[in-house]
Amino acid sequence: MKRFAPLCLGLVVLTAFSALAEEKTAEEKKPATITFSEGQLEMTVPEGWKTIKPRVNIIEHEFRVPGANGDEDSGRVTMMGASGGVEANVLRWKGQFTKMSKDAVEKEETISNTPVHIVELTGDFKDQRGPFAPAEVKEGYTMLGAIFTTEKQGEYYLKFYGPSDTVEKNKEKFMEMVNSFKIK
Structure with a gap:
């Protein structure tokens, strides 16, 4: 015993x-909930997306999205407030591609009584690690972007880019995050 x-x-x-x-x-x-704009806005982060320290100070939240089967690179999601207008920022996003493999897809939705501009770009992406760092061209990348134009908090930008397979695999999760947007 x-x-x-x-x-x-x-x-x-x-x-x-x-x-x-x-x-x-x-x-x-x-899923985790993030807040931004001094706690006035919030979103839900999809399951499996890892919170990481933002590469640059102007980014409020950053996430790593695991690469899809066969993708060496993971996806990167950033959330930040900015200004300049929807059109200028979409043009800047398009300028981050050296070659577009299909036309940009743009549409406008309303979420929590807020206009949200959804953008999808595909092609060869200039991945630049910082404002003055040299860019590395990544072939076969996709970028999904959502621009929230709030009345009181200004514009907020949610951007997801990475290998096209990784982005495609997580597109539904990205849209769930966009649709989880709330004004407190």
């Missing part, structure tokens, strides 16, 4: 740690 006591204790401890690990894993998979 004395031999079984340590074994039973070990099994109890192992079971407890396993249950805690499963609980933590389930929590990590729950």
